[in-house]
Amino acid sequence: MSIRGLVITKDDLLYDETRSVYNGMIDRHPAVIVKCRDVADVITAVNFARLHNLLTAVRGGGHNGGGLGVCDDGMVIDLSMMKGIRMDSTSDTIRVEGGCTLGDIDHATQVFGKAVPTGILSTTGIGGLTLGGGLGHLSRKYGLTIDSLLEADVVLADGHLITASEKENSDLFWAIRGGGGNFGIVTSFLFTLHDAGTVYGGPMLWPIEDAEEIMRQYREFILNASNDHYCYFALLTVPPVAMFPAELHLKKMCGLLWCNVGDAEKSTKAAQRFRDLKKPAVDFCGPIPFNALQGMFDALYPKGLQWYWKADFVKDLTDEAIKLNVEYGHQLPTPHSTMHLYPINGACHDKQNNETAFSYRDANWAQVIVGVDPDPANKEKISSWAKAYWEALHPFSLGGAYINFMMEEGEARVEASYRDNYRQLARIKRKYDPDNFFKVNQNIKPVTVAEKELEH
Ligand SMILES: Cc1cc2nc3c(=O)[nH]c(=O)nc-3n(C[C@H](O)[C@H](O)[C@H](O)COP(=O)(O)OP(=O)(O)OC[C@H]3O[C@@H](n4cnc5c(N)ncnc54)[C@H](O)[C@@H]3O)c2cc1C
Structure with missing residues (x-):
């Protein structure tokens, strides 16, 4: 292979560091990792893998929950040196x-x-x-x-x-x-x-005992708010770090993470509504450069923690669902574990379900439940909490999940995540990747010739 980047195999000193991904629960051993420098490297790597019939994973940032940026035995095409x-x-x-x-x-x-x-x-x-x-x-x-x-x-x-x-x-x-x-x-x-220069954002936290009321108020607010306002709801444990008051360390809480853009007065007013409802125990919400808000929690979630993901799209957040969420919030199994409800209404609703492959434009939230911990010994603890939480809430969901918040959960789950768009995706897959070369992903199977003929 003629490559300008790096070709790393099992004997290489960089092998273990390079094969590792963000989720410490994933431990896969590819035969070769090609760290591409440019497009020519990517083409060479694809041609080599195809010719030698190698299972091929593609890696961007390596963050995928299910570890889809790495595979066993085959080739990883790693793009992390392509940062132009x-x-x-x-x-x-x-x-x-x-x-x-x-x-x-x-x-x-x-x-x-x-x-x-x-x-x-x-x-x-x-x-x-x-x-x-x-x-x-x-x-x-x-x-x-x-x-x-x-x-x-x-x-x-x-x-x-x-x-x-x-x-x-x-x-x-x-x-x-x-x-x-x-x-x-x-x-x-x-x-x-x-x-998006300076925004009005940051976290507000309340004791978990207030979660039911905050969540109900949050539901009413975000379903009716102007598109300038954004906040997601979280159930979490206060990290034991200096930025939070010591008396709150390791306390279970609920929170809103704000990011308002546009008029400063309107932003303040939106946040004030929740301050007036109940004085937050932590209130870091204020003017902040957008990229500082983006990176605010990076240090709390470094590479290598164990992550177990469960997710669903939600349209109606019923009172019953709110009660169940709060119940599982009380049982957060480890300090890093959390649940986030990300609003995807507002401008996300400007397109219809079939205008792009993303087929849940009618959802109001993408919910994610993540069991997280540094210690591999707690793998079972975090996974069983996330699964039980998800099973309790799944009946209140739209049935499918955001593919980026899923582990490897099987074909039926992938189909549920694309709903009516799945068939069209399978047809396009057949046109551009008929042999399913790119299969280390939430895999869409190409429509077969026989199936295609049946359609006509
Ligand atoms: C801590 C954390 C926070 C997150 N927050 C958010 C969030 O706020 N919003 C959100 O939408 N998602 C979020 N995610 C989910 C994230 O979108 C997915 O994990 C996503 O897969 C990460 O992309 P990556 O390139 O880092 O992953 P990788 O593991 O490198 O790749 C993931 C998948 O995408 C494919 N892929 C990656 N790059 C390319 C490429 N250039 N060409 C073709 N295929 C490619 C891979 O083959 C693989 O199937 C978060 C994840 C983590 C771990």
């Missing part, structure tokens, strides 16, 4: 290479008071996040990350590089906006930029 970024302030766009993290992009944009709407932790990769949909602090204002995507360069399973946009290969462009890494390797993304 080019801002274009004339057209208000930014082109970023597939190995960028959210923090790389925020760093480049903040100085101009701009942002790409992405996720809430700066160490996540733009690749996996975007291809699954992408939700975060700016979702209510500007939509999902895919709603700001203008174009992507994609290396296909046959080694060809093509561009996907509304004008070129528009079926592929539809599919990569939510369909994950099923269709090829995105070497660069072109995004529209939005205004």
Whole structure:
């Protein structure tokens, strides 16, 4: 293989460090890891893997809960050295290479008071996040990350590089906006930029005993709020770190994490409504540079912790569901474990379910339940809490989950996550990756020839 980047095999000193991903629960041993330097490296690696019939995983930021950025025995195509970024302030766009993290992009944009709407932790990769949909602090204002995507360069399973946009290969462009890494390797993304210099954001926390009331008020607020307002609801334990008052350390709490954009007076008023309802035990909400808010919790969640993920989309947060959430919040198994309800109404609802592959535009929240702990001995404890919590709440959900918040949960779960869009995704998969070369992902199986004929 002729590669400008690095080719790392089992004998290499860097092997263990390079094969590891963000979730410490994942322990896979690929035969070879290709750290690509450029598009030519990506094409060479794809051609080599295809020729030698190697199972191939693609890695952007390595954050995926199910560890889909690494595989056993085959090849990992790692994009983390491809971090090129080019801002274009004339057209208000930014082109970023597939190995960028959210923090790389925020760093480049903040100085101009701009942002790409992405996720809430700066160490996540733009690749996996975007291809699954992408939700975060700016979702209510500007939509999902895919709603700001203008174009992507994609290396296909046959080694060809093509561009996907509304004008070129528009079926592929539809599919990569939510369909994950099923269709090829995105070497660069072109995004529209939005205004997000200083925002009015940060956490407000209350004792868990207040969670039911805060959650009900939160429901009413966020379902009716203007798109300038954003806050997600969390059940959590106060970390024992200096930024929080010592008497609150390790106390179970509920919280709102704000990110209001636009008019400062209206932002203050929205947050004040909750201050007046019940004085928060912690109130760090105020004017803050957007990228500081994005990176606020990075240090609390370093690489290597054990993570067990369960998720669902939610439309109606009933009183009964609120009670159950609070019940499981009281049972948070470890200090890092948490539940987040991310609002995806507002601008996310501007598109219909079938306008992109992301098929839950009718949901109001993406809920995630994560059991997290540094100690592998607690794997069972965190997993069983997350599973029991999810099983109790699943009947109140829309039935499928955000693919970026899932472990490997089987075909039926993937289908449920794409609902009516699954068939179309399977047809597009057949066109661009008929042999299912890209299968280390929330896998969409290509429609077979027989199935296709039956359709006609
Ligand atoms: C702490 C934490 C916080 C998170 N917060 C958010 C959040 O706020 N909002 C949100 O939407 N999600 C969030 N996520 C979920 C995140 O979107 C997914 O974990 C996503 O898969 C991460 O992308 P990655 O590139 O880092 O992952 P990787 O593990 O590198 O890859 C994940 C999947 O995407 C594919 N992939 C990655 N890059 C490419 C590419 N360039 N071309 C083709 N396929 C590719 C991989 O093959 C793999 O299947 C969070 C995850 C963590 C761990």
